[in-house]
Amino acid sequence: MTPDTELTPVDQGQLQARTIRPIAASAIYGIAFDGDILLAVDPRNGYLLQIDPFTNNTTIINPHNWDDFIGATGLAIADDTLWFTTRENVYFCPISRQGTTISLTYPAQLFTRLNYPVNGVAVQEGAVYVTCQKSGDIYIFNRENGKEITRLYAPGIGTQNITVKGEQLWLSDPLEQTIFCLDRATGKEIFSVLTPFESPTGLAFHRCQKTGKETLYVAYTYSEPYIRDNPNAEPNYELQYRDRTFIHPLYFRLDTEKKYALSNGYLIEVSYVEELEPLDPFLLPNVEWRIALPAETDRQKVRKVEAIGLPFTEEVQEGQRVAVFKFDQLTNNARYVFGWKAILEVWSIKYQIKPRECENIPELSPEYQARYLIDNDDLAMDTEIIRRAAEEAIGRETNLLRKMYSIRNYVYDRLSYGIKPHIDSPDIALKRGVGSCGEYLGVLLALSRLNGIACRTVGRYKCPAHPLMKNLPLQPDYNHVWMEFYIPGFGWLPMESNPDDINEGGPYPTRFFMGLAWYHAEMAKDVPFERLLSNGSPVNKEQVSIGELAINHVQFTILEELDPNQ
Structure with missing residues (x-):
């Protein structure tokens, strides 16, 4: 059964993997399951929605109090209480159940107020977990008295939503296009996975009542460009944007031996x-x-x-x-x-290698030094601007993984994305401050090799990232290249050339640092993609x-x- 297949009544009681599309929702952020009932909050309209995940049937359960949920992003259900966040506040509200219908008991009560806007909320046992992008923390409060217990560091850079599963905290980050799994007690990152769509804005686990299997569902919200037929315009076709929001299962598998997670x-x-x-x-x-x-x-x-x-x-x-x-x-x-x-x-794929694991790695073999530390592709590694940049990029850093990360951020700080008819050498691209993916890559290769990091060009195309458009021919607009760098003892790891350079001056997401999305098609490694003899x-x-x-x-x-x- 494909994710988009509609379910017949005989399927009720066992939620199959499918895309859930709430009716009339313009943006979905926080989501929560109560058995087979799905609740979701639409912060633009102020709707608290009850969604039948089998049919997409949607009900507004706050028809007279929608203004309470304007700007709300976080949502959680614990026992007979609904929790939600809006602006700097965390609220809770009793709920009642009548069959498959949930209703609220007003007014909502203020649980706590922070100095900054809060994003997500999760509740388990006596603890309330609240995420805040501005401070970069996960706040943990005592559920009984509202006092702060402690704070945990939140990975990522976006407005994160949160849910709890056993001894784990799970966070969605729209800028990172990533789901993080953390240890609930320490905040230590266990692993992370990339999402198949951009901008994940909420997440919740659903347990099948028949099999006991748990599935992680993720909400997505973004604007989609489309061509509109406007009969009052000349020409009548014009570019417009429309809201897209839906909820989709996230599948993942962690390979602890090979240190990567697939999704x-x-x-x-x-x-x-x-x-x-x-x-x-x-x-x-x-x-x-x-x-x-x-x-x-x-x-x-x-x-x-x-x-x-x-x-x-x-x-x-x-x-x-x-x-x-x-x-x-x-x-x-x-x-x-x-x-x-x-x-x-x-x-x-997202590789799960930490800097501390790269402290005592073997030396790079002479074969790899001779092959992957040289200027074999017009990298201008002997020019003054490139050699100076290679020194500035790493400072006093000695850890290979941190060096690679510092080089990436250095290049992102100094280049902005732009396409030209031809690719210039790294020294020219660095002087100009604008580069295509190939020019980003050239600078990254040059600085990495001068710092003793073996690296190579890989690519060649990206599938248009429209996974819901099945069985339709899709043509990419451009070819694309990225890089792999080598850690002795671990092997080759991917790193995108430019797509993570989304904020002028940073902070930059790390979604494609040691990670690639499903739409990357790897067609050439260590050989030219196309040659004529x-x-x-x-x-x-x-x-x-x-x-x-x-x-x-x-x-x-x-x-x-x-x-x-x-």
Whole structure:
């Protein structure tokens, strides 16, 4: 059953994995389950909603007191009491149940008031947990007298919501696109997982009454661009934005041995095809057109690969599968369509490695030093601006993981994102202060290698991040590259080139530091993504470039959602 399949009455009593779409809600933040009843708060409208998760049937249970919930973001149910947060205040209100209907007993009572706006609330036993983005803390209060017991550090940088499960605290962070799991007593981070959609704004666990299985549901709220047909405008099509909010199950699996966590995956079909259509006359004899195939990684599995248009032979180069298309001769009069199609399992991944684990790591092997610490891609590592930046970026830091994190933040502080027709070397990009993903990557590679951190370019495309749009062809707007850095004793870890640079001057999210979302398609590691050989020798760009010979066609189709536990 797919997540969007509607449930018939015979399914009642066992909530299947599905996307829950509350009717008339413009934004969903705090959510809470009371058995099979789902409550959610819409802070824009002030609605406290009761939602039937089997049918999406929605009821406003505060029709005359909606203004009490304007701005409310946190929600929790404990025993016969509903808790919610709004502005700087935490309130509680008795509830009563009549069958499957919940009603409130007014007025709501003030539990505590903070100096800053509060975001989420959770209640278990005698403790009340409150999150506050402004202070960066999780406040713990005594439920009986409202006195503060202690505070815990809250990871992440966004407006976090919170729920409790046993001895664990779970936090959602919309800017980090992440769910954090913490130890309830100490606040120590146990692990974190990426969410399949942007902007997670609330979370709650549901326990199936029949099986006892618990599923984590996450609320999402964001604005979606769309093309509106406006008959009163000329032209009649115009760009508009609309609210999108829904609740979706989050699947995850922690691999403690390999130190990573996988979350919601997707089965996708991806195709890469070249259409030979030269711009100028040319003649190339005995041609090999080499295109890298998708890689096998911790988060990406290849189920099937097949040729499109023309057959290819497969070679393995530096551990990377490569499709080789052979032509006796290519001229400007030839017309071909050729490439490959693959069925992939892709997952979101977040590695769970801490700086203290990198204190006594082995030395980088001579082979890796010779291969991954050199300037082999026009990185301008011998220029004064790059060498000075490499020193400034790490200061006196000696821990490899902290060095890498400091380099990332240094580059984010000095570059803003922008696309140009071509990629400049890192020294020029750093002087200019604006760069594409490739230019971000060049600066990151140069500074990392000068500081003794082995790193390499990976990529090549991102599937359009619309996981609810299944079985529809999706085309990415651009290609994309990111990097991997190497920790001896652990292996290669991913790091995005620029998407985490979302706030001018920081703070920057860490969602893609040692993490990748499901929509990253890994197609080339340690080898060029695409090469052209004639008579066994590489064809240089001055002679003829692939971009002048052919038009590439890239397409993704999301087939189904995957649970890493199955």
